[in-house]
Amino acid sequence: MEDSSWYLKQRSDLQEALWYLQQQSRHLQDYRLDIRGIWADDAATEIDRRYLNIHAQDSSESARSLASQLASIVDADVEFDLANRAGMKATQLSQQIDRLLRLARAEMNRSLAEYYIHQERDLAANAAIAEAESLISQAGEYP
Amino acid sequence: MPTYDPRVISRSIDTLESEIQRFTDISSETSQQAGYVQLNYRERAERVLRWSAIVLDRALNDTLEVRAVNDEVDRLVIQCSEAVEIAHQTLANSEHIRTRSIATQDRWRVELQAALAWEARAEAELSSAKAAREKAESQVSRAMHALSKAESALYSCQSDSKRNCSGHQAAVGAARNNLATAQIALQQAEARVRAAEADLALARARVAQCRKSLAIADVAVTRSHQAVSIAIDSLARAESSLSDAHAAQRKAIEAQYKAIEAEELAKETVTRSRQAAANVDTAQTHLYQSIKFNDSAHNLAIRAKLDLDYRNEQLRNFNRLSSDIS
Numbered sequence: 001m002e003d004s005s006w007y008l009k010q011r012s013d014l015q016e017a018l019w020y021l022q023q024q025s026r027h028l029q030d031y032r033l034d035i036r037g038i039w040a041d042d043a044a045t046e047i048d049r050r051y052l053n054i055h056a057q058d059s060s061e062s063a064r065s066l067a068s069q070l071a072s073i074v075d076a077d078v079e080f081d082l083a084n085r086a087g088m089k090a091t092q093l094s095q096q097i098d099r100l101l102r103l104a105r106a107e108m109n110r111s112l113a114e115y116y117i118h119q120e121r122d123l124a125a126n127a128a129i130a131e132a133e134s135l136i137s138q139a140g141e142y143p
Numbered sequence: 144m145p146t147y148d149p150r151v152i153s154r155s156i157d158t159l160e161s162e163i164q165r166f167t168d169i170s171s172e173t174s175q176q177a178g179y180v181q182l183n184y185r186e187r188a189e190r191v192l193r194w195s196a197i198v199l200d201r202a203l204n205d206t207l208e209v210r211a212v213n214d215e216v217d218r219l220v221i222q223c224s225e226a227v228e229i230a231h232q233t234l235a236n237s238e239h240i241r242t243r244s245i246a247t248q249d250r251w252r253v254e255l256q257a258a259l260a261w262e263a264r265a266e267a268e269l270s271s272a273k274a275a276r277e278k279a280e281s282q283v284s285r286a287m288h289a290l291s292k293a294e295s296a297l298y299s300c301q302s303d304s305k306r307n308c309s310g311h312q313a314a315v316g317a318a319r320n321n322l323a324t325a326q327i328a329l330q331q332a333e334a335r336v337r338a339a340e341a342d343l344a345l346a347r348a349r350v351a352q353c354r355k356s357l358a359i360a361d362v363a364v365t366r367s368h369q370a371v372s373i374a375i376d377s378l379a380r381a382e383s384s385l386s387d388a389h390a391a392q393r394k395a396i397e398a399q400y401k402a403i404e405a406e407e408l409a410k411e412t413v414t415r416s417r418q419a420a421a422n423v424d425t426a427q428t429h430l431y432q433s434i435k436f437n438d439s440a441h442n443l444a445i446r447a448k449l450d451l452d453y454r455n456e457q458l459r460n461f462n463r464l465s466s467d468i469s
Contacts, residue, residue, distance in 0.1 A: 007187060010180045017173045021166075028166045035155045043454050051447035055163075058440035059170065065433035066177055072426035073184055076419045083191055083415030086408045087198045093405035097205045100398035101212055107391035108219055114384035118226050121377035125233050128370035132240045135363035136247050139356040 004081060011073055018066050025059050032056075149462040156455045160448055167444045174437050181423075181430050188420040195409075195416035202402070202409035209395065209402040216388065216395045223385035230378035237374040241367035248360035255353035262350050265343035272339040276332035282325040290318035 032052060036044070293314040300308035 007183065010183060014173075014176055014180050017176050021169050021173045024166050024169050028162045031159060031162050035159060038155050039152045047447060047450050047454070051443045051450065052163075055440050055443040055447065058436040058443065059166070062170065062174075062433045062436035062440060065429045065436060066173065069177060069181065069426045069429035069433060072422045072429060073180070076184060076188070076422035076426065079415045079419035079422060080187065080191060083195060083412050083419060086415060087195060087412040090198050090202055090405045090408035090412060093401045093408065094201050094205055097209060097398045097401050097405065100394045100401070101208060104212055104216060104391040104394040104398065107387050107394065108216060111219055111223060111384045111387035111391060114380045114387060115223060115226055118230060118377050118380035118384055121373050121380055122226075122230060122233050125237055125370050125373040125377055128366050128373060129233075129237050129240050132244050132363045132367040132370060135359050135366060136240075136244055139247055139251060139359035139363060 004077065004084065007077065007080075011070065011077065014066075014073075015070060018063065018070065021066075022063055025056075025063060029056055149458040149465070153455050153458045153462070156451050156458070160451050160455075163444050163447060167441055170437055170440065174434055177430055177433065181427055184423045184426065188416070188423040191416045192420055195412040198412050199406075199409040202406045206402045206406050209398045213392075213395045213399055216392045219388045220385070220392055223381065223388045226381040227378070227385050230374065230381040234371070234374040234378050237367065237370035241364070241371050244360060244363035244367040248357065248364050251353055251357040251360050255350065255357055258346060258349040258353045262343065262346035265339060265346040269336065269339035269343050272332065272335040276329065276336050279325065279329035279332040283322065283329050286318065286322035286325040290315065290322050293318040 032048070293311065297308060297311035297315050300306050300311045
């Protein structure tokens with residue numbers, strides 16, 4: 001029904017982007033740890049407390065939600081694939097059914113044509129039998 | 144307590160801001176990409192749902208159509224089976240009438256031979272009777288002549304009174320007896336001829352009747368042969384019709400099995416499509432969550448940047464002041 005490779009490519013690109021985002025997140029958090037040795041005054045603590053710690057949590061949650069979105073999309077792909085396979089098979093069967101019904105109808109038409117000829121022949125045979133019967137009576141069956 | 148170099152701290156803050164901005168840009172891009180993917184999967188789910196509904200509808204229609212064809216072909220098989228039985232019966236009837244017509248023909252042929260023999264015998268008898276009558280007529284004629292001659296002799300004798308005519312008298316008597324005997328024989332011969340003629344007439348009538356009946360029996364045989372021939376053809380047609388009906392039935396049954404399988408697969412297609420759509424819905428929920436956290440992180444990054452800029456500006460001012468003092 002459809003080519004799933006385009007979607008798989010999109011999914012793969014998103015997985016890659018998420019991986020890169022997580023890498024970048026780790027890099028940022030690593031850097032934050034690094035500069036604590038250089039800048040650790042009250043202002044730094046305050047900025048961490050008010051913004052950057054929460055920023056790290058939200059970013060992590062965002063990435064986790066993206067990962068969950070991807071996991072659901074992977075699940076959806078499995079179902080799409082199964083639906084596609086089942087639907088394609090059903091479509092193929094429908095085509096086979098159509099072909100079989102056409103063949104069956106053709107056989108039925110042939111059968112009916114032969115049946116009508118049989119009926120006509122049967123009538124003719126019975127007419128000949130009746131005529132022969134009448135002739136035998138005329139001739140006198142037992143002289 | 145550690146000592147911090149303002150210039151080093153300022154550079155670090157610059158770098159931190161850059162890293163935060165870089166992360167924000169990447170997370171925004173990723174979020175947009177996720178939204179785009181989600182949109183495409185949403186469209187995909189809707190399209191697959193529509194398609195699966197079409198697949199199911201087609202499978203259900205196929206099932207109905209297959210059922211109708213099976214019903215029709217079942218009726219046709221019954222009809223053709225009955226036709227074969229009827230054709231067998233017609234053939235048996237035609238063979239029976241053929242047997243009877245041939246028997247009738249044979250009997251009339253035998254009867255005709257007998258009648259012809261009778262006619263031949265009657266003709267021979269008539270000829271014989273006619274010959275006997277001619278012979279009797281000759282004898283009567285001769286007896287009459289002999290009587291006439293004896294009577295003449297008697298008259299001649301009686302004209303001479305001196306003669307003894309008793310001999311002539313006796314001769315006339317004898318001649319009269321002979322004539323009477325000849326006349327009786329003639330009457331019998333004529334009766335025989337009449338009887339022979341009557342018998343011949345009867346024989347000829349019988350021959351004519353036999354010929355007529357035989358001719359009719361000949362036609363009956365011809366028609367009954369035709370009846371058998373037509374009945375054989377009729378049976379062949381009926382059997383062919385049944386054979387074709389069975390072939391149609393086999394295909395219809397095969398179609399029925401496939402229709403059952405196709406309907407199950409179509410239902411599975413719908414179930415899987417719905418499950419896929421549900422998974423896409425779940426993905427959508429996760430995406431909303433992700434966007435919510437991402438937006439929050441983005442806002443925090445903006446606010447952090449403002450504070451970091453302020454802090455950096457203070458450090459730069461402090462550094463400038465220190466340089467001026469030194």
